[in-house]
Amino acid sequence: MSADQPVRNEWVKLEHGDALIAVDLQNDFMPGGALGVREGDTIVEGVNSVMELFSRGGLTVVLTQDWHVPEHYSFASAHEGRNPFDLYEASGLGPVLWPDHCVQGSEGSDFKKGLKTVFANAIIRKGYHKTIDSYSAFIENDKKTPTGLEGYLRSRGVERIFICGLALDYCVFFTAVDGIRLGFKVYVIVELTKPVGSPPESISIAMETMTDKGVHFIHADEIRPRS
Numbered sequence: 001m002s003a004d005q006p007v008r009n010e011w012v013k014l015e016h017g018d019a020l021i022a023v024d025l026q027n028d029f030m031p032g033g034a035l036g037v038r039e040g041d042t043i044v045e046g047v048n049s050v051m052e053l054f055s056r057g058g059l060t061v062v063l064t065q066d067w068h069v070p071e072h073y074s075f076a077s078a079h080e081g082r083n084p085f086d087l088y089e090a091s092g093l094g095p096v097l098w099p100d101h102c103v104q105g106s107e108g109s110d111f112k113k114g115l116k117t118v119f120a121n122a123i124i125r126k127g128y129h130k131t132i133d134s135y136s137a138f139i140e141n142d143k144k145t146p147t148g149l150e151g152y153l154r155s156r157g158v159e160r161i162f163i164c165g166l167a168l169d170y171c172v173f174f175t176a177v178d179g180i181r182l183g184f185k186v187y188v189i190v191e192l193t194k195p196v197g198s199p200p201e202s203i204s205i206a207m208e209t210m211t212d213k214g215v216h217f218i219h220a221d222e223i224r225p226r227s
Contacts, residue, residue: 012187012218014053014226019060019158021137021149022047023165023172023193025115026066028108034101035196037167043192044112047164050189050220051119057226060121060156062149064137064171066102067109067125074133075100085198092132092142096198104128121156124149136174138182150182160185162223164192173206180213187216189223 028034030041054061071077076084076097084099102109111117126134126147134140137149153161161184163176172193179186188210195203210217 011222011224013224014057014059015160016059016226017157017159018054018057018162018226019062019153019156019160020050020054020162020164021062021064021175022051022120023064023137023163023175024066024102024167025063025112025165026102026108027110027112028066028101028106029166030112034099034108037194037196040166040194041112043164043166043194044115046192046220048114048116048119050162050164050192050223051116053223053225054162055119059226060153060158061119062122062124062137062152063111063115063117063120064124064126064149064165064175065109065111066134066171067104067128068100068102069128069130070100070103071130072100072103072127072133073131074098074127087199092140094133102127122152124152135171136178137171138175138178153184158184160187162187162189162218164189166194168193168195169202169206170196173210176210176215177213180215185216186214187218189220190217191219 029037051061076082086097088094088097124147132140132142161179176186
């Protein structure tokens with residue numbers, strides 16, 4: 001299954017216990033940013049609409065934010081002789097090295113202008129441990145260090161999560177798979193996410209794995225408001 005293949009229609013009515021997670025809608029992931037995702041800016045308006053839908057229903061909305069220290073080990077610049085997108089595997093890092101991006105307090109780490117953060121109940125920051133990257137909103141790439149998101153959602157009685165944001169083949173993918181592993185029912189809003197596509201097979205691997213794990217795929221207009 002590829003990112004541009006059609007998905008089955010599935011009408012879902014929002015209910016108590018639902019949450020929306022909008023992943024890493026930051027300047028550095030927008031076109032022209034340090035790690036720009038092609039057409040990443042085109043989903044912001046749709047994300048705003050879905051955040052408002054959840055917020056008006058009294059449901060949980062969470063934003064995530066990549067929040068790296070300078071010289072983070074996931075950056076190619078931290079490894080002599082390495083370039084961005086070089087293949088690289090180490091504990092808590094990989095499968096590629098990245099350009100410097102989303103450095104704490106930088107303009108690149110800020111949310112995209114126009115993103116209506118007023119609808120968010122919480123912001124989860126991740127990737128701030130220098131030697132560990134963090135794709136999933138739930139747990140860092142060492143698979144041991146929690147971000148605190150699971151506990152927050154449990155405390156609010158969340159059972160189903162809806163995920164959108166950037167990027168499909170990394171932070172959205174890992175968040176979705178970890179959500180399933182932790183026992184949540186997971187929906188990915190397909191037109192409100194875009195992929196990086198590095199390495200080239202990352203998109204197909206992400207889509208196939210999410211399908212195999214039981215992630216549901218849905219369009220925003222198939223989400224019905226809570227009564």
